Amino acid sequence: SQQGEEDPQALSIQEGENATMNCSYKTSINNLQWYRQNSGRGLVHLILIRSNEREKHSGRLRVTLDTSKKSSSLLITASRAADTASYFCRPFGNEKLTFGTGTRLTIIP
Amino acid sequence: GAVVSQHPSRVICKSGTSVKIECRSLDFQATTMFWYRQFPKQSLMLMATSNEGSKATYEQGVEKDKFLINHASLTLSTLTVTSAHPEDSSFYICSGAEGEKLFFGSGTQLSVL
Numbered sequence: 607s608q609q610g611e612e613d614p615q616a617l618s619i620q621e622g623e624n625a626t627m628n629c630s631y632k633t634s635i636n637n638l639q640w641y642r643q644n645s646g647r648g649l650v651h652l653i654l655i656r657s658n659e660r661e662k663h664s665g666r667l668r669v670t671l672d673t674s675k676k677s678s679s680l681l682i683t684a685s686r687a688a689d690t691a692s693y694f695c696r697p698f699g700n701e702k703l704t705f706g707t708g709t710r711l712t713i714i715p
Numbered sequence: 716g717a718v719v720s721q722h723p724s725r726v727i728c729k730s731g732t733s734v735k736i737e738c739r740s741l742d743f744q745a746t747t748m749f750w751y752r753q754f755p756k757q758s759l760m761l762m763a764t765s766n767e768g769s770k771a772t773y774e775q776g777v778e779k780d781k782f783l784i785n786h787a788s789l790t791l792s793t794l795t796v797t798s799a800h801p802e803d804s805s806f807y808i809c810s811g812a813e814g815e816k817l818f819f820g821s822g823t824q825l826s827v828l
Contacts (some may be wrong), residue, residue, distance in 0.1 A: 637815060648721070648808050648819030649759075694758070698815055707758045 609704040610638070610678075610695035618712040625682040627709040629695030638671055638678045639696040643708070649694065652680075685713045717743045717813050721820025728799055729828055736794045736823045738809035743818075744789035745811030750782075753806045753822075765792050799827045 610629040619625050629638065637656045641649040655662045655671045655678065662669045668681040682689055692708040718741040728734050738748060746767050751759035763779075765771040765786035773779045781803075783795040792811075796803055804827045810819040 639816065641817075641819075646806070646822065646824065648719075648821045649810070649817070651816050651818065654816065696817070704761045705759045710756070 609706045610697050611706045612693065612695055612709045614709060615707060616710045616712070618714060619685060620714050621685055621687055623685055625685050625689070625711055625713075627680050627693055627711070629678045629680070629697075629706075631676050631678075631695075631697035633676075633697075633699060635673070635697045635699040637698045638669075639698060640667075640669060640678075640680050641694045641696060641705075643692045643694065645691070652693075682711075685711075687713050687715050689713050717741075717811070717816075717818040719745070719809065719811050719818045719820045721809055721823060723823060724821060725824045725826075727826045727828065730800055731798055734796045734799055734825060736796075736807055736809070736825075738792045738794070738811070738820050740790045740811040740813075740818070743811070743813045745792070745813065746789060747812045748786060748792040749810045749812070749817070750784060750792075750794050751808045751810070753808060755806075759808060762794075796825065799825070801827045803827050 610631045613628045639654045640652045643649045653664045655669045666683045671678045690713045692710045694705045694708045720739045748765045750762045762777045763771045763773045765784045767786050771784035786792040808822045810817040
């Protein structure tokens with residue numbers, strides 16, 4: 607099964623700063639999705655970018671996709687304390703998919 | 716967006732008892748539901764995939780007789796942990812697929828004493 611690998615594993619930044627996390631995968635995809643998980647909760651779908659898109663925005667989120675490098679990045683601008691969570695990417699193709707270990711983001715007030 | 720309701724959110728039980736976790740898709744029909752297990756600060760481990768009206772497909776290493784999955788309708792899937800033991804203590808999460816997206820329940824923290 608394919609899973610995305612998020613990098614870094616952990617990230618701590620000051621409130622108001624931008625946070626960038628990356629995802630790498632191995633095979634061809636139809637789209638790539640990012641999810642957020644708050645501690646002790648289920649995952650929440652954040653944004654989906656299709657394989658023919660290079661960049662997508664949603665509020666303070668900006669996602670890029672480079673299919674030639676098989677990588678994606680998630681940028682959270684003007685971070686807030688409520689953004690503290692784990693973030694997972696999910697490459698979506700024809701294979702059965704699982705999740706990587708995620709990036710644990712901590713926003714320091 | 717679509718909502719998946721998972722109950723209970725927390726359960727404490729004695730060793731040897733069985734625990735049932737319910738997962739309902741409230742505003743969409745989830746022909747496929749996924750069950751995951753998650754240990755602290757680790758990723759989700761896919762346990763099984765359940766399709767409405769058919770037997771669940773279990774991942775390697777997951778005992779199907781211990782983790783019984785029933786997906787009797789398009790909106791309800793259940794996971795029963797049979798004869799639970801302390802090593803089964805974990806966070807269990809379900810998700811339903813609507814198109815390309817997954818919608819997750821809020822999870823169940825199982826503690827087996």
